[in-house]
Amino acid sequence: MANYLTKRLIYMLITLFGISIISFTVIQLPPGDYLTSYITELQASGTVVDEAQIASLRQRYGLDKPIYVQYFKWITGIFRGDFGRSFEWNESVRVLISERLPMTIAISLLTLVFTYVLAIPIGIYSAVRQYSFGDYLAIFIGFIGISIPGFLLALVLMFAFYHMFGISIGGLFSAAFEDAPWSWAKFKDLVDHLWVPMIVVGMSGTAGLIRTMRATTLDELGKDYVKMARSKGLPEWKVILKHPVRVAINPIVSTVGWELPRIVSGTTIVAVVLSLPITGPLLLQALLSQDMYLAGSFIMMLSVLTVIGTLISDILLAVIDPRIRLE
Amino acid sequence: MALNDTSPEQQKLQVDAGIENETTERSLSHWQLMWRRFLKHRLAVFGLIVIIGLYMLAIFCEFFAPMDPYVRYSQFVNAPPQRIRFVDHEGNFSIRPFVYGHKSTLDMQSFRRVYEPDYSKRYDLRLFTKGSKYKLWGFFPGSLRFFGVEEGGHLFLFGTDNLGRDVFSRIIYGSRISLSIGLIGVFISLAIGMLLGGISGLRGGLIDELLQRVIELLRSVPDIPLWMGLSAALPPHWSPIRVYFGITVILSLLGWTHVARVVRSRFLSLRNEEFVLAAYAAGASEWRIITKHLIPSFISYVIVSVTLSIPGMILGETALSFLGIGLRPPVISWGVLLEQAQNIAAVNTYPWLLTPAIFVILTVLSLNFVGDGLRDAADPYSK
Numbered sequence: 172m173a174n175y176l177t178k179r180l181i182y183m184l185i186t187l188f189g190i191s192i193i194s195f196t197v198i199q200l201p202p203g204d205y206l207t208s209y210i211t212e213l214q215a216s217g218t219v220v221d222e223a224q225i226a227s228l229r230q231r232y233g234l235d236k237p238i239y240v241q242y243f244k245w246i247t248g249i250f251r252g253d254f255g256r257s258f259e260w261n262e263s264v265r266v267l268i269s270e271r272l273p274m275t276i277a278i279s280l281l282t283l284v285f286t287y288v289l290a291i292p293i294g295i296y297s298a299v300r301q302y303s304f305g306d307y308l309a310i311f312i313g314f315i316g317i318s319i320p321g322f323l324l325a326l327v328l329m330f331a332f333y334h335m336f337g338i339s340i341g342g343l344f345s346a347a348f349e350d351a352p353w354s355w356a357k358f359k360d361l362v363d364h365l366w367v368p369m370i371v372v373g374m375s376g377t378a379g380l381i382r383t384m385r386a387t388t389l390d391e392l393g394k395d396y397v398k399m400a401r402s403k404g405l406p407e408w409k410v411i412l413k414h415p416v417r418v419a420i421n422p423i424v425s426t427v428g429w430e431l432p433r434i435v436s437g438t439t440i441v442a443v444v445l446s447l448p449i450t451g452p453l454l455l456q457a458l459l460s461q462d463m464y465l466a467g468s469f470i471m472m473l474s475v476l477t478v479i480g481t482l483i484s485d486i487l488l489a490v491i492d493p494r495i496r497l498e
Numbered sequence: 499m500a501l502n503d504t505s506p507e508q509q510k511l512q513v514d515a516g517i518e519n520e521t522t523e524r525s526l527s528h529w530q531l532m533w534r535r536f537l538k539h540r541l542a543v544f545g546l547i548v549i550i551g552l553y554m555l556a557i558f559c560e561f562f563a564p565m566d567p568y569v570r571y572s573q574f575v576n577a578p579p580q581r582i583r584f585v586d587h588e589g590n591f592s593i594r595p596f597v598y599g600h601k602s603t604l605d606m607q608s609f610r611r612v613y614e615p616d617y618s619k620r621y622d623l624r625l626f627t628k629g630s631k632y633k634l635w636g637f638f639p640g641s642l643r644f645f646g647v648e649e650g651g652h653l654f655l656f657g658t659d660n661l662g663r664d665v666f667s668r669i670i671y672g673s674r675i676s677l678s679i680g681l682i683g684v685f686i687s688l689a690i691g692m693l694l695g696g697i698s699g700l701r702g703g704l705i706d707e708l709l710q711r712v713i714e715l716l717r718s719v720p721d722i723p724l725w726m727g728l729s730a731a732l733p734p735h736w737s738p739i740r741v742y743f744g745i746t747v748i749l750s751l752l753g754w755t756h757v758a759r760v761v762r763s764r765f766l767s768l769r770n771e772e773f774v775l776a777a778y779a780a781g782a783s784e785w786r787i788i789t790k791h792l793i794p795s796f797i798s799y800v801i802v803s804v805t806l807s808i809p810g811m812i813l814g815e816t817a818l819s820f821l822g823i824g825l826r827p828p829v830i831s832w833g834v835l836l837e838q839a840q841n842i843a844a845v846n847t848y849p850w851l852l853t854p855a856i857f858v859i860l861t862v863l864s865l866n867f868v869g870d871g872l873r874d875a876a877d878p879y880s881k
């Protein structure tokens with residue numbers, strides 16, 4: 172186990188290094204650097220550009236130094252909690268990110284749980300009652316779920332609710348609670364709004380998992396040990412849940428790590444459509460206005476969290492399944 | 499006389515026939531077997547037909563679109579779809595379908611135009627009509643349209659957008675960009691994936707280890723945020739065609755990992771198979787072994803993985819253009835068309851702005867069906 176853990180941790184460090192390079196590339200890609208954008212921004216708003224301030228900023232980001240020095244300055248800054256500055260918001264990137272990230276994590280994790288809680292029982296049912304009406308329904312919903320991208324589903328749901336009931340299902344809070352401090356009522360309001368992004372983002376993942384769960388369970392159902400359990404006189408639900416399902420669930424659980432990037436990715440764009448106060452809309456806005464330190468940091472933090480989540484799921488899996496530790 | 503009371507000669511004949519049947523069965527090639535298996539998957543066949551149809555629309559969009567997608571009918575801004583009719587307002591039946599023209603009044607309360615059918619203007623629908631001039635693929639001038647109304651009339655099957663352009667024709671034109679971006683992107687991923695996966699699977703060692711880490715890295719990054727970051731960085735002064743290829747490359751940047759994984763694992767498992775070892779023993783060159791023995795034996799798996807990754811590419815382009823950081827007008831793609839649907843109030847008043855979504859979903863659904871059928875068919879010897 173210790174061996175496995177060290178190996179995984181080393182891999183994760185390599186991955187994190189790669190992610191930091193990708194994010195830094197995204198920051199560097201637009202023509203010009205942070206300062207030229209900043210200066211144009213200042214000039215556009217009519218502010219007099221202070222030469223001394225510019226010089227100190229140039230010093231701070233090492234903009235007159237070669238690219239690897241800039242990278243080094245940037246990455247060490249992050250370790251000290253300095254992500255750079257967003258010139259659009261005139262605020263430190265760290266503050267902006269910490270406002271949005273927790274809710275993003277919460278929604279992603281909830282969606283992940285929702286996906287599995289829904290997919291596993293449906294998959295089992297679909298396999299046990301193969302070719303029944305319910306099975307066909309599950310297959311149908313599965314195909315639809317895979318084929319309708321989250322942002323289109325969000326759009327259609329928004330339209331349908333707006334059209335039929337005249338209500339908007341966007342956002343995470345009603346207007347009354349938007350800026351209110353946390354309270355029980357605000358929490359309830361959040362729960363009322365939360366199901367829409369959960370369903371929309373979780374739909375495609377659920378569909379895929381149902382299909383896998385159904386296929387793996389079907390593979391196991393015909394095997395001898397299942398017949399054996401049945402002939403022992405076990406009640407049918409016990410036969411199914413204690414034997415084939417235990418085996419069939421393994422590939423499902425082992426893909427938790429792949430599901431997470433998909434959910435984070437899906438949440439980003441669905442959040443734009445539903446205008447949720449999480450990272451998606453802010454990232455888009457930052458990209459559109461070339462506020463690159465903010466955008467790059469968002470991409471970096473989303474990826475880092477995904478990698479950490481994947482690591483946690485890998486460790487949990489190693490705890491559950493001893494075969495993985497031995498590999 | 500009992501049915502099974504047959505003479506020895508007849509029995510022999512039947513046996514011969516049986517053997518003959520079996521040999522024809524056996525002499526089917528791998529691809530024929532796959533095709534047979536594929537045909538059994540009804541949904542996949544249905545999907546394939548739809549996909550071929552959609553790609554025909556995309557290839558000959560100038561011919562199939564009834565209207566010019568760039569022309570603004572300023573007197574018909576945000577007009578609703580016209581109904582195709584067989585019965586006119588006086589109850590007379592006509593075998594030739596027709597539409598009524600729009601007549602608009604200004605609603606003084608909302609300051610919006612309200613449209614109703616103008617019964618005095620009747621436009622017959624005709625097959626192979628002469629419409630406005632176009633240049634097929636940008637080269638061949640023509641004016642023949644698959645269907646449409648006579649000159650001077652207008653046909654808005656899916657209504658018009660906020661500049662008075664025909665949504666239906668724009669969808670048909672948009673299919674060319676939206677469908678081809680997935681295909682080109684997949685070819686780029688295929689080339690990179692085959693090459694890197696092959697090297698990694700054959701050589702193993704350090705290169706393999708390195709490649710595995712790169713793949714793991716790319717798979718752990720959430721794709722949409724990264725795509726957004728990269729495509730927002732495409733310079734705004736680029737020509738549409740460069741942006742198009744830029745987006746394609748960005749989409750393939752993550753796409754090749756799937757192909758590389760499939761190829762690598764196939765190489766690893768086939769490397770020590772007897773037929774490969776036999777070829778080595780016979781003195782075949784490595785290149786010959788790869789191209790003659792290895793690739794043919796796993797190409798079907800690669801095709802499956804490629805088919806299943808086209809929808810992701812199409813959706814990627816749609817999502818990016820929808821957000822306004824992918825392709826930009828005047829380029830027409832489904833994502834660009836859907837950008838207008840971002841405003842939910844606009845969608846509520848003009849629901850036909852959502853029609854491009856139907857085409858996106860139809861395409862992705864069909865491609866998934868085809869991929870599913872191909873997956874079953876990829877290994878025709880199982881069962």
